[in-house]
Amino acid sequence: MSGLAGVWRAHEDWDDERLRYCARSMIHALRHRGAHDHAVWSDAAAGLALSHCRAFEGGAAQPAHSANGRYVLSLDGALFNRESLYHELAALDEVAADACDAALLLAAIARWGLQRTLSRCNGAFALSLWDRRDRILWLARDRVGKRPLYYGWAGGDFVFASELKSLHRHPGFDAAVDPDAISLLLRYDYIPAPHSIHRGIFKLSPGAFLRLNPAAMRAGHGAHQPAHDTQVYWCARQRMTEAVGSRTELALDEAVDQLEILLQQAVSARMNAPRPVGAFLSGGTDSSLVAAMMQAQTATPVDTYAIGFDDDRHDESDWARKVARALGTRHTEHRVDGREALGMIERLPQVWCEPFADSSQVPTLIASEIVARRSPIAMTGDGGDELFFGHSSYCRALRNARWNAQLPGPLRRWAHRSGGARAERARLGGLRALWAELGAREVEDNYLQRVSRWRDPSAAVLGAREPLTVFGDPQRQLRIGDAADRIQFLDFQMDLPNGILTKIDRAGMACGLETRSPLLDRAVIEFAWSLPTALKHHRGEQKYILKKLLERYLPAPLIYRPKNGFGAPVASWLRGPLREWAEALLDESRLRAEGHFDARVVRGLWGEFLGGQRKWHTHLWNVLMFQAWWEQYGLGAASSAFAVLAEPLPAVGPERIARVQYGY
Known part of the structure; x- marks a missing residue:
């Protein structure tokens, strides 16, 4: 267990002590990821500070330094092919026998560069790497996305961390809530990378890395486009295409x-x-x-x-x-x-x-x-x-896609054009559900019907325009194999x-x-x-x-038995012990004052649910999770949480400064 955070200043108005204090505050927000030890390293001339926390003893403290002094690494996670990496590097006399994962990575990076090193790694990790010579900051994430990594801009500074709460600790953090991201939450139960709940804050996608130089850092989030500015060292679409194409x-x-x-x-x-x-x-x-x-x-x-x-x-x-x-x-x-x-x-x-x-x-x-x-x-x-x-929804999507393929094209196009009206009612079955299925053009559309909580989330989120995801972008979809391959690829992504x-x-x-x-x-x-x-x-x-x-x-x-899945009995909870909590968060005057949701739409679903008319608990849970988050991280709560950073810095003794500076 571990966590990482960092800040790269756009201006030179902070001294080194304040720079390190900000990084310590950010890593303190992640102490649950590593309470055993935490440390900060800074490059005052560059205005950059890296921080790291870890839960277990063993291995070198981080941020860790390469043997040649060029690179400084913070690693959250573990390598599972460390033995093969070690033998490859040991043959080149590049690494000690007792090297930890961070030391192995640094030796590999010094030898092969970051991208080639990442292509050799098999593990669950996120990392930050500072190139002291060229003043380049690198961020990277494992192939599948086992470890998280957020990044973005706060008050003009570039910030990054394992979790969003760490970015909140930067004194300049004032990123607004993105209504487009709320619409994604309502549809999928989550906000997919590269999006986050805040404008100007992003999640690094799995299998990707970001290279940031001083000019790009100072340009800020307005100039950053994740699809163009991040690179991939492992492309799931390409690898699955190759695997499917070479089947025997x-x-x-x-x-x-x-x-x-x-x-x-x-x-x-x-x-x-x-x-x-x-x-x-x-x-x-x-x-x-x-x-x-x-x-x-x-x-x-x-x-x-x-x-x-x-x-x-x-x-x-x-x-x-x-x-x-x-x-x-x-x-x-x-x-x-x-x-x-x-x-x-x-x-x-x-x-x-x-x-x-x-x-x-x-x-x-x-x-x-x-x-x-x-x-x-x-x-x-x-x-x-x-x-x-393994998902039963795969079978239903494939069945519906087969049925659709036998229908006349004009009927399917008509159903697709008219499918937006009262889209949420289609979630409940009956003729509306059948009509919505008829409007699906490809198996990806059929599967989107299966995974969507809200069919038309923008109708409930004020000012939202739902961003395009792999479900709606043919250029990012798998175009080889059978329909089952294609929908499994969607879930993997x-x-x-x-x-x-x-x-x-x-x-x-x-x-x-x-x-x-x-x-x-x-x-x-x-x-x-x-x-x-x-x-x-x-x-x-x-x-x-x-x-x-x-x-x-x-x-x-x-082995051969029915599967229930690991779902929670939310409907009974919301009608019973959680009802008072939900009612407070869904109060109509509160919804109108906060301005995120159409109060009429949300209250209508809540009333029908309590009346036993419809099974709207899946829709309501998404709204409730945003409301609970907003109650804690909204502007009022945020400003009080950030106030600590405006206080004078505490005195730091010489021993602590040395430990922070050199990471031992």
């Missing part, structure tokens, strides 16, 4: 054998950790397979953890218990009720410091707290659905990094828990893409190859 005939048994080897290697690399490693266990295919492979690689019982609900429709804890018993793990189970959820609600805006509305965030946060008490590192099954055809991985990173880090996802190992990803759909979806059985592999570890009755 592969027998099921041979494919299962190859997958087992790759997953064993991925699990082993992630179990190699300085602290105890446990596993989330829902009882589903993905988490069961990861837990099984962990248990197969150790003689002692693996710690597994499951969350249940007092609502049987959302509870799978019985299955998790049976899987744990069959594998021989040491199992911990916890059941969540509405009262416990209510107690957790106040923490959500602080944990997800950007509005986030996947309702499973509540049980995920509770689960993370429980796991962190015993296992500081935990494995997850994230990625299995998106790589191996959108929901996986921006939804699922954001959820587990923030929940885990808030509790002192680092999570690792072996199914998202680079080799596993590219192998999954090389498999034909018939090995993933066979005679109605989803994740077919994963289940055939799991048969080697578990009896069939624990």
